[in-house]
Amino acid sequence: MAVALPANIPSPSINSFSIGPLVIHFYALAYLVGIAAAIIITRRRWRAVGGDPDIVGDIALWSVPAGIIGGRIYFDITTPMDIPHVWYGVFAVWDGGLGIWGGIALATVVGLWRLRRHGVNTAQFMDAVAPALLVAQGIGRIGNYFNKELFGRPTSLPWGLDIPYQYRLSGGIPDKYLNASAFQPTFLYELIFDFAWAAVLVWLGHHGLRGRKIKPPGLFALYVFGYSAYRIFEESLRIDSSVYFLGLRLNTYIASALAVIGLLWFWRSQRRPDPEPAPDPAPEAAAEPAEPSNPAEEPEPAPAHAGAPASAGAAASTGAAASAEASASDPSPTTPATPAPAPGQSQEPQESRDSQSTDG
Numbered sequence: 373m374a375v376a377l378p379a380n381i382p383s384p385s386i387n388s389f390s391i392g393p394l395v396i397h398f399y400a401l402a403y404l405v406g407i408a409a410a411i412i413i414t415r416r417r418w419r420a421v422g423g424d425p426d427i428v429g430d431i432a433l434w435s436v437p438a439g440i441i442g443g444r445i446y447f448d449i450t451t452p453m454d455i456p457h458v459w460y461g462v463f464a465v466w467d468g469g470l471g472i473w474g475g476i477a478l479a480t481v482v483g484l485w486r487l488r489r490h491g492v493n494t495a496q497f498m499d500a501v502a503p504a505l506l507v508a509q510g511i512g513r514i515g516n517y518f519n520k521e522l523f524g525r526p527t528s529l530p531w532g533l534d535i536p537y538q539y540r541l542s543g544g545i546p547d548k549y550l551n552a553s554a555f556q557p558t559f560l561y562e563l564i565f566d567f568a569w570a571a572v573l574v575w576l577g578h579h580g581l582r583g584r585k586i587k588p589p590g591l592f593a594l595y596v597f598g599y600s601a602y603r604i605f606e607e608s609l610r611i612d613s614s615v616y617f618l619g620l621r622l623n624t625y626i627a628s629a630l631a632v633i634g635l636l637w638f639w640r641s642q643r644r645p646d647p648e649p650a651p652d653p654a655p656e657a658a659a660e661p662a663e664p665s666n667p668a669e670e671p672e673p674a675p676a677h678a679g680a681p682a683s684a685g686a687a688a689s690t691g692a693a694a695s696a697e698a699s700a701s702d703p704s705p706t707t708p709a710t711p712a713p714a715p716g717q718s719q720e721p722q723e724s725r726d727s728q729s730t731d732g
Contacts, residue, residue: 380532380554383539387518399469402515406508407436413504421500427490431497434486439479440465446474450622454544454613469521472509473626495588495641499577502595503570509599510566516559524556524609525549533557544613556609562602569598590641597634603627 388397411432415425447470448455448462455461483501487494516522520539526532532554535543540550549555573591580586586594607624615622 379530380534381557381560383520383534383536384518387520397515398518399515402518403508403512406511407432409511410501410504410508413507414501417500417504418497421496423492423497423500427487427492430490431483431486435479435483438482439475440470442478443470443472443475445478446471449474450615451613469516469519473623473630476505493588495592498589498592499586502592503573503577505595506566506570506573506599510563510570513559513563513566517557522559522610522612524558524606525611526552527554527556529554529556531557531560533560545611549611555611558606558609561609562606565602566599569595569602572598584642587641587644590638593634593638593641595634597631597638600627600630600634604631 384398387399388395390396411428414432415428418428419425444463444465450471456464456467458464461467483497484494487497513522520535521543523533523535523543526549533556534553535555537550540552573594576586576594577591604624604627607621607627610621617625
């Protein structure tokens with residue numbers, strides 16, 4: 373029997389399930405799975421560059437709560453009309469959601485603080501975590517599907533998303549779109565882009581760009597650029613509640629600014645000169661004379677000639693100075709030195725002794 377396929381993507385009938393008295397929301401579950409995946413990916417990537425993978429857990433312990441707080445602050449500031457009208461409304465992350473820009477910003481600040489406390493190379497760690505962030509964001513968008521939110525304008529495409537009427541009202545979409553049934557699944561577009569861009573960053577990290585290795589934090593700068601550039605496209609499709617300025621959604625301006633910042637950041641990081649390699653001490657060590665391993669084998673100094681007076685060295689030095697003065701005035705070649713007379717031999721004339729002492 374042939375089974376008729378739905379004309380559009382259906383919305384899920386539930387957004388949570390219960391385990392005893394505990395209610396588990398798919399939105400929260402998607403974020404937890406995304407965070408766990410990001411930690412696992414970052415540990416593997418950080419170990420691959422010689423880092424301590426245990427540091428990732430400490431960074432996540434501080435950065436994840438900071439990201440949730442920053443994301444909620446951003447949501448409260450940019451969409452105050454969507455805050456639930458209860459005393460705890462500003463804190464109700466399960467009702468209204470999080471703003472990705474605020475979450476990434478505060479999580480990055482806190483993460484950099486922890487990295488510096490550990491003495492870790494922050495630029496290299498940012499490159500290690502960049503693809504993992506995209507994977508976490510993509511998995512988190514599955515939660516938007518169960519919440520039936522973050523959809524785009526009406527569409528007749530076969531992958532249009534069915535949105536029940538009550539969610540169209542609560543989503544704050546314009547009245548002219550309330551009677552439409554299928555909408556652009558912008559959350560799905562972002563999920564696909566996040567996974568694809570994460571794969572691109574991993575490939576660039578291994579192969580570089582135009583045959584040149586990407587310098588840290590170039591991959592993180594490309595993450596900022598790529599995701600922000602995509603969000604310009606997504607914001608042009610979304611019709612959910614938002615603050616508008618000059619006919620454009622607020623996030624369009626923020627995404628445009630961050631795309632430019634990310635591109636300039638990447639350009640500047642790649643123009644930075646490579647650090648000069650440390651000098652190799654091997655040539656210097658090879659130039660130094662090797663010391664004898666056994667002091668007993670060191671050559672003994674030549675003994676003084678028997679019978680030579682103790683003042684012979686001083687006399688030779690005086691003679692050398694005198695002969696040097698004589699050589700300066702007389703260009704004749706110096707007579708080669710002859711051995712000192714042995715005891716008992718006849719002494720040579722003074723002139724001969726003077727000429728013999730010119731070589732010191």
